[in-house]
Amino acid sequence: MTFTKTxxxxxxxxxxxxxxxxxxxxxxxxxxxxxxxxxxxTKLTRQIAQLPAKERASAxxxxxxxxxxxxxxxxxxxxQFHELPPSPVSRSQLSTFFDLTAPGADFQLGHLxxxxxxxxxxxxxxxxxxxxxxxAREVDDDYHNFESxxxxxxxxxxxxxxxxxxxxxxxxxxxxSSMQHRILLGQKPPIRAIIVGRCFRHEATDAxxxxxxxxxxxxxxxxxxxxxxLIGTFKKFLDEFSQRDIKMKIQPSHFPFVEPGIEFLLxxxxxxxxxxxxxxxCSTCGGSGWLELAGAGMVHPSVLAEAxxxxxxxxxxxxxxxxxxxxxxxxxxxxxxxxxxxxxxxIRQF
Ligand code: FA5
Numbered sequence: 213m214t215f216t217k218t219x220x221x222x223x224x225x226x227x228x229x230x231x232x233x234x235x236x237x238x239x240x241x242x243x244x245x246x247x248x249x250x251x252x253x254t255k256l257t258r259q260i261a262q263l264p265a266k267e268r269a270s271a272x273x274x275x276x277x278x279x280x281x282x283x284x285x286x287x288x289x290x291x292q293f294h295e296l297p298p299s300p301v302s303r304s305q306l307s308t309f310f311d312l313t314a315p316g317a318d319f320q321l322g323h324l325x326x327x328x329x330x331x332x333x334x335x336x337x338x339x340x341x342x343x344x345x346x347x348a349r350e351v352d353d354d355y356h357n358f359e360s361x362x363x364x365x366x367x368x369x370x371x372x373x374x375x376x377x378x379x380x381x382x383x384x385x386x387x388x389s390s391m392q393h394r395i396l397l398g399q400k401p402p403i404r405a406i407i408v409g410r411c412f413r414h415e416a417t418d419a420x421x422x423x424x425x426x427x428x429x430x431x432x433x434x435x436x437x438x439x440x441x442l443i444g445t446f447k448k449f450l451d452e453f454s455q456r457d458i459k460m461k462i463q464p465s466h467f468p469f470v471e472p473g474i475e476f477l478l479x480x481x482x483x484x485x486x487x488x489x490x491x492x493x494c495s496t497c498g499g500s501g502w503l504e505l506a507g508a509g510m511v512h513p514s515v516l517a518e519a520x521x522x523x524x525x526x527x528x529x530x531x532x533x534x535x536x537x538x539x540x541x542x543x544x545x546x547x548x549x550x551x552x553x554x555x556x557x558x559i560r561q562f
Contacts, residue, residue, distance in 0.1 A: 215256075215263060219274040222252050223281055230285055236293050237311065239286075246282060253282060326562035327426055327551055330539045331408055334428055337452050338406045341445070343430070346395060348388045348409025357383045360393035361469035362514050369468045374414035384412035387532050388429035389469060392511075395431060396519035401526050402434040408535075419495045419547045420503060426535040433511060433521065433528030439472070442508060442529035446476060454542050459485070461502055470509025470530060477502040478537075481544045496546045503541060506533030 213221075226246045233239045246252050256278070260271045324332075335345050349356075354365070363369050373386035388407040395405045407429035415421045432445070443462065450458045459479035467473045479485045483494035485501040493499040508531035513523035536548050543562075550558045 215259065215267065215271045216274045219256060219271075219278045222246070222256060223278050226252070226282055227285055230289055233289060236290070239289060239293065243286065247286075253278060323562070325551075325559065326539060326543075327535060329562060330542070331426065331428070331535060334449075334453060334535065334538075335406065335408065337449055338428075338430075341449065343404045343406040343432075346391060346405055346407045348385060348391045348407050348411075348427075348429075350385060350410055350412075351378065351382050352385050352390045353382055356393055357385055357387075357390040360515070360518055361389055362512050362518075363468050367468065369466075372467075376412050376414055385409065386413055387411050388427040389530070389532055391429065392431055392469070392515065392530065393519055396433065396516065396521060398520065401521070401528075403431065403528070405429075405431045407431065417549060419549070420497070420537060420540075422536065422548050422552065424552060425548075427532050428535050429530065429532045430508075431511070431528065431530045433516070433526055435526060437510075437527045437529055439474075439510060439529070442474075442510070442531065445529075446506070446508065446531055450478075450538075453538065458541075460505075465507060465509075467507050467509060469512050469515050470507075471512045473507065473509035475504060476506040476508060476531070476533070478505050478541050479503075481541045482546045496540070503537055505537055505541075506531045508532070 226242075229245075230239075230242055233242050244251060248254065253275075257275050260268055260275065263271055323329075339345065357375075358367070358370055359365070375386055376384040378384075388409045388411065391407045391409070395407070396403065407427075409427060409429075411425050411427050413421075413423060413425070415423050417423060430445070432441070447458075447460060450460060461477040461479075463475050463477065465473045465475040480487075480494060480497035480501055480503050482496040483489050483501060487494055487497065487499040487501040489495075494501070497503050508529065511528040511530050516523045516526060516528070536551055539545065539551075540548060
């Protein structure tokens, strides 16, 4: 092939490929391939020296023409890229090009769910008070959820909890008390434990009842522990958690694993204890003015004995409160179902 023909071919392929460049980055690759130190144009120029003397003049002319043509075309293409507004078309053409050095695009960071935030907040308070934090199993056996807590099979108190069972007779825990036996077993008092976990109940849901709820259990066993220790410790935590002197009511209750048993109720944050909102019954507290927060009491002697602890020597208290309800009171949330609604307008407020 003659020198001039080669030059013509290089020009043709160069202009062709130049038209295919998509941006200044691909243009840089083109420049290197044709005009770079070992590019096609440079290589062609070097061949002139090997040509017979009579052909060199026409070869030189061809090379000059080629150089001018490529330089002009390159200049025009560069101008086009600088003038090109960023359009969807040019962006889609860019899609195959990945610029490692480009700064990352902005995106909105998420954050922890309010229940998780408040669980960590509560855990920190308890750790400062000297408790150790444990996590409950979400699926457990009948023994830990019921039997070890003084509720043998057929015990009527089991009806307090509408329960989900698996086909192999495991239970989705109804309360974090399911961990009490494991924590007491083989331990030498003092025992100071906090148990956090998700619990499940077959509930008809309403403003204060969910099928999935979060409980925080407290368990404290030592020599000489009495009911006022329970009340004082729990009140101290509540004040710290809500950052105010929270209004609380205590009333008797029954749970087979405590004796005596009590309940803690908090002033409803929606109706401020009046039971009414704009002349209607307050749906958050059912019109009572109080929201039941926790079951509690002195650990039953049978529960201590089942775990190998001498009830003559040791006593203790336990509580189990609904974290979701406590967060409702702290922030004035009127319906527990917001937490699992997946509604970002709610979640983003925390
Ligand atoms: C219990 O679960 C006992 N294990 C508590 C306990 C522990 C008693 C240790 C004695 C000693 P209860 O079913 O009442 O008790 O639930 C405790 C708290 O969990 C309630 O006061 C409430 O705050 C919360 N809770 C219970 N059911 C639901 C529900 N369906 N939705 C939201 N919160 C609930």
